[in-house]
Amino acid sequence: MAQAAAPKKKAEGLGGEKLHVWPYLVRLEFLCAILTIVALTVWSIVIDAPLEEAANPTKTPNPSKAPWYFLGLQDILVYFDPWFAGVVAPVLIIVGLMLIPYLDVNPKGNGYYTYHERKTAIWVYSFGFLVLWIALIIMGVFLRGPGWNLFMPWQYWDPHKVVALVNVDLPYAFGVRTYNGAMLFGGAVILGYFAVGTGIYFFMERKALKSVGFLRMFLKIELFLIMMGIVIKIVLRLGFNIKYVWVTPWFNI
Amino acid sequence: MASNSPKIPNIAELMDKIKSGKIFSDIAKEITESQIWTSSFRHGYADTPRNRVLQIASNVWLHLHPVKIQRHALRIKFTWCMGGITFLLFLSTVVTGVILMFYYRPVGEYAYYDMKYLQYDVPFGMLMRNMHRWAAHAMVITVWLHMFRVFLTGSYKPPREFNWVIGVLLVTFTLLLSFTGYLLPWDQLAMWAVTVGTNMARATPFLGNEGPFAEFVGATPRYDVRALLIGGSVVGPPALLRFYVLHCIFIPLVAGALMIVHFWRIRKDGGISGPL
Ligand code: HEM
Numbered sequence: 001m002a003q004a005a006a007p008k009k010k011a012e013g014l015g016g017e018k019l020h021v022w023p024y025l026v027r028l029e030f031l032c033a034i035l036t037i038v039a040l041t042v043w044s045i046v047i048d049a050p051l052e053e054a055a056n057p058t059k060t061p062n063p064s065k066a067p068w069y070f071l072g073l074q075d076i077l078v079y080f081d082p083w084f085a086g087v088v089a090p091v092l093i094i095v096g097l098m099l100i101p102y103l104d105v106n107p108k109g110n111g112y113y114t115y116h117e118r119k120t121a122i123w124v125y126s127f128g129f130l131v132l133w134i135a136l137i138i139m140g141v142f143l144r145g146p147g148w149n150l151f152m153p154w155q156y157w158d159p160h161k162v163v164a165l166v167n168v169d170l171p172y173a174f175g176v177r178t179y180n181g182a183m184l185f186g187g188a189v190i191l192g193y194f195a196v197g198t199g200i201y202f203f204m205e206r207k208a209l210k211s212v213g214f215l216r217m218f219l220k221i222e223l224f225l226i227m228m229g230i231v232i233k234i235v236l237r238l239g240f241n242i243k244y245v246w247v248t249p250w251f252n253i
Numbered sequence: 254m255a256s257n258s259p260k261i262p263n264i265a266e267l268m269d270k271i272k273s274g275k276i277f278s279d280i281a282k283e284i285t286e287s288q289i290w291t292s293s294f295r296h297g298y299a300d301t302p303r304n305r306v307l308q309i310a311s312n313v314w315l316h317l318h319p320v321k322i323q324r325h326a327l328r329i330k331f332t333w334c335m336g337g338i339t340f341l342l343f344l345s346t347v348v349t350g351v352i353l354m355f356y357y358r359p360v361g362e363y364a365y366y367d368m369k370y371l372q373y374d375v376p377f378g379m380l381m382r383n384m385h386r387w388a389a390h391a392m393v394i395t396v397w398l399h400m401f402r403v404f405l406t407g408s409y410k411p412p413r414e415f416n417w418v419i420g421v422l423l424v425t426f427t428l429l430l431s432f433t434g435y436l437l438p439w440d441q442l443a444m445w446a447v448t449v450g451t452n453m454a455r456a457t458p459f460l461g462n463e464g465p466f467a468e469f470v471g472a473t474p475r476y477d478v479r480a481l482l483i484g485g486s487v488v489g490p491p492a493l494l495r496f497y498v499l500h501c502i503f504i505p506l507v508a509g510a511l512m513i514v515h516f517w518r519i520r521k522d523g524g525i526s527g528p529l
Contacts, residue, residue: 018321022308025322026315032334033341040345040391044383051372054365055444057487064445067435069393069428074449083464086453097421100404101414109407111526113331118407125404129397251458251465 062146062159071140072133078148079233081252089230096223100125103220105212128227167243170236186246190253193232197225317516319524326525331406335399339427340512342392346430347505349385357437359497361490364439389431396427408526416518419511426508433500439493447496448488454479 019025066074076085108117115122143150145157170189171182201221202209209217233253236242246253270276284290285297298304309320325331356375357367371378400420403409409417436447455461459470460478467477474486484491519525 017324019324019327020302020305021318021320021322022305022315024327025318026308028327028329028334029337032337036338036341037345040342040384040388043387044380047383047387048372048379049383049386050440050442051368051438052441055439055441057444057489059441061441061445064449066449067432067446069431070450073453082453082456083458083461087457087461087464094421094425097424098418101409101411101417104410107410110410110529111406111408112528113405114407121407122405125401129401 063144063148065140065144068137068141071144072136075136075140075144076230079230079237083251084253092223092226099219099223103216103223105216124224124227132227132230167237167241169247170242170245171247173240173242183246183248186244186253187248190246193229194222194225197221197228319520322524323527325527331527332525333398333402335395335402339392339395339399342388342395343508343512345388346385346392349381349388350501352381353385354501359437359494361439361493364437364493368438368440386434389434392427393431396424400424406526410526413518413522413526416515416522419515419518423508423511423515426504426511430500430504430508433496433504436488436493436496437500444488447492451479451483451488451492454482 065071073085073090076089079085080089104118104121106118106121108114109121139150142153145151145155145161146159147161147163149161149163151157151161169182169186171185174185176182176185198218198221202217205212205217233242233245236245244252267276270279306320309315309318353371356371356378358364368382371382373379375381403417403420432447432450436443455463455474455477457464457478459466460472461467462472462474462477462479464472472478474480480486482492482495483489484495
């Protein structure tokens with residue numbers, strides 16, 4: 001009820017109705033605490049924490065899975081080398097999240113639920129959280145079997161499942177056969193992707209440039225392009241069997 | 254009272270009392286006026302505005318709160334209660350974790366057998382271990398949900414930008430806390446999950462022996478960030494000790510300090526965000 005009335009409260013300003021924390025908030029917290037502790041206790045009585053055989057460095061389980069909350073990142077390892085999936089991506093996630101308040105300058109939707117006043121922000125965050133983080137975790141927990149191959153829940157986890165290695169690098173798929181040529185081609189594709197994406201965004205938002213500021217808009221679009229780049233790479237791999245886009249002597253993307 | 258003959262309960266009257274809720278105040282009166290109650294508590298609590306304020310202001314734990322709060326901040330629909338539950342789960346892991354520490358030794362030869370001992374011989378050992386583990390897992394979920402609701406309500410917008418930054422550090426430390434704890438049972442699950450996780454450090458650009466540009470820095474399997482983290486080139490007893498110290502001392506202290514700042518900033522930023 002209060003929700004429907006919320007946006008209208010603007011006119012009233014900060015002087016909205018104030019209530020005593022004791023008893024109104026304290027009793028709510030108390031109730032929440034009791035429910036949480038009861039739930040935790042029941043859960044702990046009913047389900048035992050796992051304890052497998054003693055650690056054995058000579059016996060590698062297949063599949064070896066990271067703790068469930070990191071399985072999204074482990075899944076990205078299929079599409080990217082460890083330096084990106086395991087190091088650069090987590091750092092970018094942490095830094096990117098920290099930057100959110102400084103990049104999102106939309107003054108609307110501060111302190112209440114709204115979709116219409118900040119559609120893009122909600123879409124981008126929900127996509128990153130629900131799809132790239134949560135959905136990949138669910139996939140990692142339930143669908144990844146031996147050799148990190150994909151198994152449907154009703155399929156037998158066959159450790160000898162044969163998966164053809166048909167992936168090629170993007171430059172190769174486009175007929176570039178020399179090593180240096182492929183390196184140039186790949187670099188052009190990656191840099192071109194960022195340049196074109198940035199250009200389009202700046203052109204579309206040219207009116208906002210003055211009020212938002214160059215650095216803000218630049219960081220915003222680069223972070224967004226990186227996030228979408230991960231999705232594009234996943235699609236390229238699953239749909240077109242592309243292994244790397246850019247191969248260099250130092251790193252591959 | 255004694256002189257009165259016992260009253261025969263009048264059903265209609267009783268139903269009226271139940272319906273109007275008067276029955277509760279009657280029972281409360283019966284209890285608080287009994288000899289046991291009056292001899293235990295020297296005076297009652299008068300529900301006056303002054304006392305309501307004093308309950309918060311003169312209680313060391315409760316005065317984390319302001320004494321008054323906007324009505325909308327009470328709505329569970331608004332906060333989902335997730336920040337508070339995350340904090341409670343953190344406290345639960347602190348309590349159960351300290352109990353586990355009395356029985357657990359972070360030594361390659363002992364760790365696994367201490368877990369078995371905890372499970373089969375220590376009174377309530379299994380329960381303590383379960384509560385510790387499940388509270389830790391639940392905390393990971395609730396902190397994500399808390400973050401999601403803070404995003405959806407736009408509560409990171411001015412003046413709360415900095416508290417969001419603190420929050421991102423908190424979610425990171427929550428994950429690290431969980432991850433370092435994952436190794437301690439010293440079973441197959443623990444060792445290999447942490448092997449998979451820490452193998453990533455090998456690929457750190459410049460600082461990991463398999464990372465891009467490592468050759469310019471001279472990182473080797475025995476001398477890179479991963480070796481620093483696990484005290485060797487494989488997850489062995491030195492890694493167990495390192496993770497134990499990080500898990501029981503370093504990370505909880507840092508996370509605790511960050512939580513103090515987090516709560517302080519909520520109040521300095523004007524309490525829970527709301528429509529202005
Ligand atoms: C250990 C982790 C954390 C604890 C114990 C915690 C605790 C709390 C509590 C108790 C509140 C009061 C309101 C509520 O319950 O929703 C709160 C508010 C807030 N939290 Fe957290 N939090 C944690 C992590 C985070 C994270 C990961 C973020 C975001 C990245 C965050 C950002 C905020 C912000 C911006 C507020 C103010 C919300 C408002 O004014 O509406 N916190 N936190």
